[in-house]
Structures are given as structure tokens and as C-alpha cells.
Amino acid sequence: MRHIISVLMENEPGALSRVVGLFSQRNYNIDSLTVAPTEDHSLSRLTLTTSGDDRRIEQITKHLNKLVDVVKLVDLTEGAHIERELMLIKVKAVGPQRAEVKRTVDIFRGQIVDLTSSVYTIQLTGTSDKLDAFITALGDNVVMEVARTGVSGISRGEKVLSL
Amino acid sequence: MCSRQLYFVQNQPAPARSELMLKSRGKKVEQLSGGEMLIRALHDEGVEIIFGYPGGAVLHIYDAIFNQDKIQHILVRHEQAATHAADGYARSSGKPGVVLVTSGPGATNAITGIATAYMDSIPMVVISGQVDSRMIGSDGFQETDMVGISRPIVKHSFMAKHPAEIPLLVKKAFHIATTGRPGPVVIDIPKDVTDPKIKLPYSYPKNIKLRSYSIPGKGHSGQIKKAVDALLSAKRPMIYAGGGVIQGSGSELLTKLTRQLGFPITNTLMGLGAYPSSDKQFLGMLGMHGTYEANMAMHYCDVLLGIGVRFDDRVTNSDVTKFCPDATILHVDIDPASISKTVAADVPIVGSVVSVLEEMLDLVAKAKAKVDKKAIGVWWKQIEQWREKDSLAVAPSENDVIKPQQVIKAIHKITKGDAFVSSDVGQHQMFAAQYYGFDKPRRWINSGGLGTMGFGFPAAMGVQFAHPKAVSVCVTGEGSIQMCLQELATCMQYQLPIKIICLNNQALGMVKQWQDMQYGGRHSHSTYAESLPDFVKLVEAYGHVGIKIEKFSDLESGLKKAFALKDRLVFVDVMVDPEEHVYPMAVKGGAMKDMILSKTERT
Numbered sequence: 001m002r003h004i005i006s007v008l009m010e011n012e013p014g015a016l017s018r019v020v021g022l023f024s025q026r027n028y029n030i031d032s033l034t035v036a037p038t039e040d041h042s043l044s045r046l047t048l049t050t051s052g053d054d055r056r057i058e059q060i061t062k063h064l065n066k067l068v069d070v071v072k073l074v075d076l077t078e079g080a081h082i083e084r085e086l087m088l089i090k091v092k093a094v095g096p097q098r099a100e101v102k103r104t105v106d107i108f109r110g111q112i113v114d115l116t117s118s119v120y121t122i123q124l125t126g127t128s129d130k131l132d133a134f135i136t137a138l139g140d141n142v143v144m145e146v147a148r149t150g151v152s153g154i155s156r157g158e159k160v161l162s163l
Numbered sequence: 164m165c166s167r168q169l170y171f172v173q174n175q176p177a178p179a180r181s182e183l184m185l186k187s188r189g190k191k192v193e194q195l196s197g198g199e200m201l202i203r204a205l206h207d208e209g210v211e212i213i214f215g216y217p218g219g220a221v222l223h224i225y226d227a228i229f230n231q232d233k234i235q236h237i238l239v240r241h242e243q244a245a246t247h248a249a250d251g252y253a254r255s256s257g258k259p260g261v262v263l264v265t266s267g268p269g270a271t272n273a274i275t276g277i278a279t280a281y282m283d284s285i286p287m288v289v290i291s292g293q294v295d296s297r298m299i300g301s302d303g304f305q306e307t308d309m310v311g312i313s314r315p316i317v318k319h320s321f322m323a324k325h326p327a328e329i330p331l332l333v334k335k336a337f338h339i340a341t342t343g344r345p346g347p348v349v350i351d352i353p354k355d356v357t358d359p360k361i362k363l364p365y366s367y368p369k370n371i372k373l374r375s376y377s378i379p380g381k382g383h384s385g386q387i388k389k390a391v392d393a394l395l396s397a398k399r400p401m402i403y404a405g406g407g408v409i410q411g412s413g414s415e416l417l418t419k420l421t422r423q424l425g426f427p428i429t430n431t432l433m434g435l436g437a438y439p440s441s442d443k444q445f446l447g448m449l450g451m452h453g454t455y456e457a458n459m460a461m462h463y464c465d466v467l468l469g470i471g472v473r474f475d476d477r478v479t480n481s482d483v484t485k486f487c488p489d490a491t492i493l494h495v496d497i498d499p500a501s502i503s504k505t506v507a508a509d510v511p512i513v514g515s516v517v518s519v520l521e522e523m524l525d526l527v528a529k530a531k532a533k534v535d536k537k538a539i540g541v542w543w544k545q546i547e548q549w550r551e552k553d554s555l556a557v558a559p560s561e562n563d564v565i566k567p568q569q570v571i572k573a574i575h576k577i578t579k580g581d582a583f584v585s586s587d588v589g590q591h592q593m594f595a596a597q598y599y600g601f602d603k604p605r606r607w608i609n610s611g612g613l614g615t616m617g618f619g620f621p622a623a624m625g626v627q628f629a630h631p632k633a634v635s636v637c638v639t640g641e642g643s644i645q646m647c648l649q650e651l652a653t654c655m656q657y658q659l660p661i662k663i664i665c666l667n668n669q670a671l672g673m674v675k676q677w678q679d680m681q682y683g684g685r686h687s688h689s690t691y692a693e694s695l696p697d698f699v700k701l702v703e704a705y706g707h708v709g710i711k712i713e714k715f716s717d718l719e720s721g722l723k724k725a726f727a728l729k730d731r732l733v734f735v736d737v738m739v740d741p742e743e744h745v746y747p748m749a750v751k752g753g754a755m756k757d758m759i760l761s762k763t764e765r766t
Contacts, residue, residue: 010375014310014322025315055503062500068319068339071375163374 002031002051004076004083004153006161007064011037011044015069019046022067028052028060032085032128032150040163043071047152049128072161080156086123087131088113090145091138093120101142108134119144192364197326198223198357199230200365201290204333206233207367210261212252212628213237214245218265219305220292223357237628237657240649242269244621246276247647250285251625254608255583257412259286259341260625266292267305270351271312275615277347278316282612283433284410286345288336289313293353296324309351318346323356327363334368343378344498345410379497382514384522390468390493390510391526397466398538399489399545400426403449403478406433406611407471407496413516414438414604417470420524424534427546429457431472433611436601441580446546447555450478451749452593455554455758455766458747460546461487462756470495471516474506475612485754495519554747554760555597560715567591567666567739571598573719574636574664577726582634583608583626587619587643590672593745595638617646620663624650627659634662634726641667641695641736651705654732662725663734668741669695676744680759681751702734711736 009015016035023030028050035046050060057075064070076083093101093115101120105112110124124134128151135143155161195203201224205213212235217225228236239245242264249260260280264273270291280287294303310320319339321332329352336348394400402424408417414437421428421444428438429449438445447454449461461467467490472478474494479486483506494508495516502511512519557568571594574582584599585608586592592609601607608626610618623637637644644665654661666672669692678686699709708731712721718737725733750757750765759765 014320017311018314021314055507059500059504066498066500068373068376 001053001057002049002077003057004047004049004081004151005061005064005073006076006153007046007048007073008038008043008071008161008163009046009067010069010071011042012069015044016046018067018069019048019064022063023050026059026063028056032148034150034152043163045161047150049151071163074155074161076153076155079159081153082156083127083151083153084125085128085131085151086125086149087134088147089122089124089135089143091120091122091142092118092144093142094118097142101138104134104137108137110134192366194362195365196223196227196357196359196362197323197329197352198227198359200326200329200363201333201352201357202227202231202234203365204330204367205261206231208333208337209258210234213261213263214239214248214252214625215263216242216245216265216269218269218292220266220294220354221263221269221357223354223359224263224290224292224352226359227357236263237624237653239621239653241647242272243275243617244624244647244650244653246273246287246289247279247615247618247621248625248628249287250276250280250618251585251608251622252629253280253285253287253625254622255605255626256629257605258629259288259337262287262289264289264291265305266294266309267307269305270307270309274312274316275617277313277349279610279613279615279618280347281316281318283406283610284345285347286341287347288333288340289347289349291349291351293322293351295355296353297355299353309349313349316347317349320349320351323350323352326356326358326361329356330365330367331371334371335373338371338373339376344407344501379499379513380515380518382495382512382519382522386510386512387519387522388526390495390512391523391530392532393466393491393493393510394424394426394468395527395530395532395534397426398535399463399465399542400424400539401460401464401467401490402426402428403431403461403467403469403472404428404434404437405431405470405472408434408437408516409471409604411471411497411516412604413471413520416517416520416524420520420527423524423527425539427460427543429453429461431475431478431611432596432609434471435596435607436604437471439602440600441602446550448596449755450475451480452597452745452747454597455552455747455760456546456549458749458755458758459549462754463545464490466491466493468493468495469508470520472496473501473504476505479506480749480751480753480755480757482752482754487755552760563714563716565712565715565718565737565739567594567668567743568598569715569718570664570666570722570737570739571595571638573722574638575599577719577722578634578636582606582636583623583630585609585619585623585626585635585637587637587639587646588614588616589640589643590668590676590743590745591638591640591643591666593673594666597745616643618643620644620647620661621650623661623663624653624659627661628657635659637661637663639663639665640672641665641669641698642671651702651707651732655706658730659732660728660730661732663732664722665698665734665736666739667695667698667736668739668743670741672743673745679744698734698736702732707732707734709734709736711738713738
């Protein structure tokens, strides 16, 4: 099963490599990874998606917790949560295709953030599934370049991940 | 030793000292360089001895060592030996081992020893030099990314960025290395950070709190209650104790609890000595080369108390689905990640062994329910039947050939079972574990997790430094000893009277045994009889004493002679039966009850 794990860690050099190293060292996989400092600049928030059965996920969270740089973590998929990923995608937009692409962007509530006479650059935010669906809807022939941020997430309601 | 004492003499007026002081908040604060701060901080941390090897990047630090006399530095002959010696020191004393190496090759040579300590959870602080900060990343001379290379095999690591950070980093490093599940911590220090020209105020932090590092304390009381209930209602209980009990200083409490309950107990390779081996309730070591009775009792038990253990594959045998099929598993460990890692625990308890054992003892004393004496009696009867098999019986010697097991038994007899025994890795390690019989914790020093050949001899040096008056024995083989042989020179320099007992079977015995059993006797690169050195002459060249024993009838007298030379290092080269295998041995892919008992018998 897919899990989204959000980690609060010391904003120090080497902290990220410890997290990433743990995954390769113990043969866990990372599907996506996103990291940036939080409002408290001594802390970074890292969100990663991984998959595995309950036992594997338990080991992953235990080992993450053991890392000295990791302050706190939460498996967002254990409760109600919001997940978002941002994608910038460059597509061919010429002839009749141009209008078709525009329509698809509107349906997916994306935005065209840059264009030339033959190219649209589109920004789209949503769950990873939604981004996948958008790429499928566009079809193989038009996609020129994709840049995705990886999943970020937060719990619903009053539950917070903070010190 | 050193004539100059720059900063350790607090009360003696020295002309230069007034310049080193400045007034700060009404208190006199010393001005020290980064190198001086490091050594001073180690002293303030209580460090008495460091094992190291100098080089370019640590010269400032070595100069600071020269200028003091509080910390003894031991010059080894290879950085790997520095880490193993610090490791042996830590295992035998319970105090953290400290290592100082230079950058590049110094640091990489230390890696094997760091990994060894990591696998066995040994508290160690390794200080490595690094090239100048501004040179980092430029492929400078003797530069290597030590923090990166050591990352998967350390509990944590630091790189010092500024001399002012050093006292805090040292404090943090020792705190992390010695608390919770212990482990090695690396501090990488660029050369400019120890520059003697940059002097800054020094003070050593008293306490430290790391928001991202918490130490599990007491176990969950409800869980402990559950575990005690399970133990008291057990019909076929078994206690399985490991290195965590020794590391957590829980041997006494464990012994008390085991005796109070009257249950059978086994120790892992790492846990030998956690429970006295001469006690009737002790079934011997378990696992791959464990005794018949210990492995059978494991397999058929209905309640298993695992304490300070990690259900290692050398214990469970590779297929965990066949492990203890009928048992309710109670697992006590300080590391939550060790619990349910390979074998799912029915009652997991995260906490220090001492606090959990204290609470268990208390609950057992107060409990209304008592141990089911009748059922336990039946269980013991069964165990005694297994014991009668005498799986460690040694066939009498034929044609005066020495069996390796007899050597270990003879060492036990001569040292009255009271020596510190360090071992290398291979058949001799298993023979020592099976036959020496450890009655006290911290007496058996071996690389259990990583299985590092070359560990034993330098570890025995560390033991001797920690216990100068004790008998420090290194049981080794002619293969392992050649992996850190250069330390014979260190032992001469510091006059270490170690007794090296080499079980010489003229082959890489354990490899050869596996090749005999699983590869049709094809001894691929495991023999070298024709090219072995004359060990007696070799050690004599280093100034030590060498004794060669070839006949069983000479074994005891030869060993006695060696141990009688109390102030000399003696290398005893014992020619043993090259055909001998280690038994019992677990059947690959089987359950714990499946064992090969001899060359002709299996369960």
C-alpha cells in the first residue's frame, strides 16, 4: 500500500542524505520526495511517498525515528489528509491541437503559465492520480517535458505536525 | 612524559597562562585552540585513553596531545586496530572507546572497526581529521568524505565547522554513543578548525538535551504486566538473552529473575556471560552452533522471553516461519526498530533491560498466580533428556592429535574460567563460545554481528588497557591473526602481556567446513598450509615469546608455560586436527530443532 510520510527534521547539512541513505541501505523504496524549510528555519519538512505492507511501513517509521536528525514524523495516510503535487508540463500546441489542449487544461482546472506559438506550459496541482490522469488525457504525442514536485501533504482538521 | 603542561594545571601559576585567560561574566575563561579544546573536552568527558594513528590532518590535535598528560594516547600500527582496540576496551569496561585517525586512508582504514562496533551496538567515538574546510570537495591530498562513507555504519556523525563548536560536539557525540542502544559516532574535523593560532574561550557543557533524540526509559507497565502474566502461566517457558543484557548491565537482574522463576535460559553469541554458564538452568548458547538442548527448548517452548536480542538470522535460521511455532513471544529491547523486525512479537516492550527486569521482578514477587511448578517440572525432565545427548562431547584424542575443543577446555582450566577472552572469527570463535564457559558479563569479546576477522587481537589489547591486571586471552586462528598481525609491535611498545592462542588448522576452517558440507569438499581458496609463516620465529622477531604445541600430551604443559609468563606476550601456535568441524550446526532452511550433530548424525 502507498503511504505518505511527513518528517520534521533538523535543517542541517547531511540530514537529507541520512534519510535517503536509510532507504537505500535498508532496501526501502522512495516513490517521491519533497523537502523545504518550515516557518521555523531550524526545521525542514520532508514528505515522501513509499509503499509496502504494514510491517515494512512500521520498520520505515521506526528507523526514520531513530535518525538523530529526525525530530518528529507522521504517516499521513493513517488519517484524513490532504495531498497535493504540482506539475509543470510543456506540451505541443499547434493547429487544432491547441484548442483541444486548452479544453483539457480547463477541465482539469490547470493554468497555462507560458506559451509560444507552438507550445503551452501548463501548471497543474492535485493528487498524483489527477496529474497522471491529465497526462493520459493529453495523449502521448503532445507531451514534451514534465516536471513534478513530488507529493506534499498535511493532516485534515486540527491535527498538526509540529514541535 | 610531556614536559609542557599548557592548560591542565589549574592551580599552578604559569607566566604564559595569564595571557590565556580573559575575564568573562566575572569568571575566568580559558582560551584554547580547536585542537586543545578537543583533547580538553575528551578529558572533561572522562576519557582516559584514546587509540590512534597520526597524520597530516590531525597534526594540530597530536600537538595538543603532546602538551598534556591526562589522556593516554596509544599508538597502534593500523587504524583498523585502533577501532578494534577501542571496541575491546568498551566491551570489557562498559566505557566508550575513543579513536583518533587522520583523514583519507586513516579514516577509511577505520571503517571496518566502526562497522564492527555498529553491528554489535558498542559505544565508540571516532575522531577523524579532514582536509582544510576550504579544500573540502576539491579532491585534496588525503581527502575522503568520511561523514558520507561512514553514514550507514554510525549511530550519528558530525562535521565540526568552527573551533567554538568542538566542546558541544564532543558532548553530543558521547551522549549519543553511550545512551539508548549504543553505537559509534564519528566527529570529522577539518584541519583549520584545530588551528593552534585561533584561540577561543573554552567551557564544557554540563548537560545536553537534543530535541530530536530521545532515549527510551522505562517499559510500558501494562505490557510488562502482560509479559509477566504470560511467563507465570507458561508450561514450557524459555528465556533467550542477548548482548543487550550485557550492554545494559542487566546480568544480575536477569540472573535473579531466571532463578526466581526456575526457567531454562540460553544466551546468544553476544550474550554469553549474561547468565552464568556453569549454572544448571543454563542450556548453553543457541543458534547456528548452539547446543542441542538450547535449540530444542527454543523450538518447543510455549512462552519465549527474548531480552536484549534481535532475532538474528544466526539464531532463527533463515526461515523465520519455522521459528518457535508454538510460542507466545515476549520481546524486550531498548531499540523499537529491533522489535518485530524479523519475528513478530506478541508482547513488545521498549525499554532499558534494567528498568524492565526490575519491574518484572517486582511483579513476580507480588503476583498471586505462581509458576506452574508441575508443568515446569515436566518441561525440565524433557530438557534433561535433550541434555543427555551431550552435543558438545569431544571424542578422546587419537594418535596424540589435538582437537581444537580440547584447547579451549584447557584454557578454561588454566585460567580458572576467569580470563577475558577475545576472539577472531571462524571455527575457533565458535569453539571458544561453546567450550570456555563464561560466568560473568563483559568477559567474552567477539565480533558477532559483522564477523570481522582481525578483530580479536587488537580487541584483546583494548581489554588489557581496560584491565591491566587481568588475563587477556586472544583465541584466534592462523587465518584471522594474519589480518591484524602488525599489532605485535604495539604490544611490545606498551608491554601488553596478552596470551594469543592460535588454533592452527592450516586452513580457513569455517570456509573449509562449509565447502566440505555444501560444495562436495571442493576447497576453493581456503587452504595455504605450504605458505604459513613460522609463527614462533615471527613473534620472536617482534620481541615476544612463541611456543608451538603439536601433541595432545604437550597441550596442558605448553599452555601452562605460556600463562606462567605473566609479563610477556606469548603466542601459542597450537596445531589442531585440520579435519574438525563445528557441531552442532543448524540445517540450512530448517527450524531450530533441525541440527547436524556430527559428521554422521543429524536430528
